[in-house]
Amino acid sequence: MAEQVDVLVVGGASAGYAAAIAARHAGAERVLVLEKAPRDQVGGNCRFSLMGFRFAHGGTDDIMSLLTDAKRAEHATTTVRPYPVEEFRSDLMQVTEGRIDTDLAETLVTDSRDAIAWMTELGHRWDFFHGRVEQDGTAHYNPGTVLAPDGGGLALVERWISMGDDLDVELRCDSRVAGLIGDHRAVTGAVVDGPDGRYEIEAGSVILASGGFQASPERRARYLKTNADLMKVRGSRHNTGEVLDMAIGLGAATSGQWQGAHASPVDIDAPDMEMDNHVNRYGYPFGITVDRNAKRFFDEGERHRTYTYAKTGWAVLAQQGGVAYQIYDQKAKERFPSAYAAAPVVEADTIRDLAAKIGLDPDALQATVAEFNASIDTSVEYDPTIEDGRGTKGLTPVKTNWARAIDEAPFMAYGVTGGITFSFGGLKVNRSSQVLNTNGDPIDGLFANGDIVGMFYHNYPSCSGMTRNVVFGGRAGAAAAGIS
Numbered sequence: 001m002a003e004q005v006d007v008l009v010v011g012g013a014s015a016g017y018a019a020a021i022a023a024r025h026a027g028a029e030r031v032l033v034l035e036k037a038p039r040d041q042v043g044g045n046c047r048f049s050l051m052g053f054r055f056a057h058g059g060t061d062d063i064m065s066l067l068t069d070a071k072r073a074e075h076a077t078t079t080v081r082p083y084p085v086e087e088f089r090s091d092l093m094q095v096t097e098g099r100i101d102t103d104l105a106e107t108l109v110t111d112s113r114d115a116i117a118w119m120t121e122l123g124h125r126w127d128f129f130h131g132r133v134e135q136d137g138t139a140h141y142n143p144g145t146v147l148a149p150d151g152g153g154l155a156l157v158e159r160w161i162s163m164g165d166d167l168d169v170e171l172r173c174d175s176r177v178a179g180l181i182g183d184h185r186a187v188t189g190a191v192v193d194g195p196d197g198r199y200e201i202e203a204g205s206v207i208l209a210s211g212g213f214q215a216s217p218e219r220r221a222r223y224l225k226t227n228a229d230l231m232k233v234r235g236s237r238h239n240t241g242e243v244l245d246m247a248i249g250l251g252a253a254t255s256g257q258w259q260g261a262h263a264s265p266v267d268i269d270a271p272d273m274e275m276d277n278h279v280n281r282y283g284y285p286f287g288i289t290v291d292r293n294a295k296r297f298f299d300e301g302e303r304h305r306t307y308t309y310a311k312t313g314w315a316v317l318a319q320q321g322g323v324a325y326q327i328y329d330q331k332a333k334e335r336f337p338s339a340y341a342a343a344p345v346v347e348a349d350t351i352r353d354l355a356a357k358i359g360l361d362p363d364a365l366q367a368t369v370a371e372f373n374a375s376i377d378t379s380v381e382y383d384p385t386i387e388d389g390r391g392t393k394g395l396t397p398v399k400t401n402w403a404r405a406i407d408e409a410p411f412m413a414y415g416v417t418g419g420i421t422f423s424f425g426g427l428k429v430n431r432s433s434q435v436l437n438t439n440g441d442p443i444d445g446l447f448a449n450g451d452i453v454g455m456f457y458h459n460y461p462s463c464s465g466m467t468r469n470v471v472f473g474g475r476a477g478a479a480a481a482g483i484s
Ligand SMILES: Cc1cc2nc3c(=O)[nH]c(=O)nc-3n(C[C@H](O)[C@H](O)[C@H](O)COP(=O)(O)OP(=O)(O)OC[C@H]3O[C@@H](n4cnc5c(N)ncnc54)[C@H](O)[C@@H]3O)c2cc1C
Pocket: 010, 011, 012, 013, 014, 015, 016, 034, 035, 036, 037, 042, 043, 044, 045, 046, 048, 049, 050, 051, 052, 053, 054, 175, 176, 177, 178, 209, 210, 211, 212, 234, 235, 236, 238, 239, 240, 241, 242, 243, 275, 276, 277, 421, 422, 449, 450, 451, 452, 462, 463, 464, 465, 466, 467, 469
């Protein structure tokens, strides 16, 4: 007879564990998490980042109430503007160009603060996320993205696993789900390729949390833009999309943008897979970015980078050779994200010498910088703590915010390309995280959470993914426990 569990979770990272813990709390007795990776590679994409969480909140006091006394004391001079539900909703609508499922968006924004409270009650601990701007003795944060788990993404996943251990949630590694048992009306279990061979598990409910398809070159080529199979992958090598295909094969409906994905600027020499934050190249709002012809090609200061970085990787990949060069002067250095501290940079005392060092035409780069410098509207004051409106006039493409002359040597350049983080196309779910079939009906016993769910279009407001995992993980776990 096949092994039986109440709730079977596919994918042992943040989306899977939020659901598994919620299922246990909701009364499911036997909860099993199947994870394809070996134990020393567990954690999915979460392993590779500090993992900021975007959530609606009431400002400094509200944020401080989530911290330990020690952290509060450490950050006594920090100030955070409130981030109301309305602003989170409007950010989601703006970056997805109004295409996001409004039911899911509403659930995410209205439940976001409670999700953070739930995690804190469970024993998760918080620290301030990177991206702060020091001004007049005060630390300012982008209000949407203030906190990250203490110790970063890997520490977060290990805390989830240890909470699971305490609740007798079993984590079974080296266990690849190779099939789903059921049809477009109901799912009753899964086929597993474990270390000792193939076997079946029967489950009251199955929660799919196996991430996107971004680590599969074949699926990237199938769904994304030309040459996407050649992209560098920022996260886990294990997110290859086969479980997504299995659900679609049963008749699951899809959602999100299938040609879309989160892709951000990374160092030109970054590894092909599994990068950490040191190769992020996110200083571009405070300089200019040029192509191989030394021409600018996008608005580097369109908005705060948390609203632009996930599409900027695509802008770079669309250039000749899929590469570009970020050009800065010394003034920009104070604005570099902390990861730049360890980043190899090309430096020169003149723009012409800088161009020669990175293989660009010196005359062309000199002309681009001169034209940029001359176009800045200096009547507007520069202010890095807000979108300051200090832009260019009569320049194409425009730079909307934080335009400052590139005139203080030594000048600096970083070569960049685009790295994919996660795919946007995925399964269609309802507010309870039930997977819908192509008739629009919930598939009995089948839930999904995390990057396997199709939610985003065109772009992504940074740090929404981790919050989504907890909001919908809580719902999936509770609903899945009810069915078993
Ligand atoms: C470098 C980097 C930085 C990031 N920074 C942030 C941030 O600051 N804030 C934020 O919100 N998001 C961030 N993200 C995105 C975030 O990591 C993802 O949105 C999130 O991890 C998705 O969670 P998940 O559990 O759905 O997927 P994952 O964390 O990728 O986990 C999926 C799991 O499923 C397993 N799996 C896959 N196939 C199978 C199978 N067939 N059988 C069994 N198991 C399977 C995988 O091994 C993996 O463990 C970042 C991502 C990267 C790569």
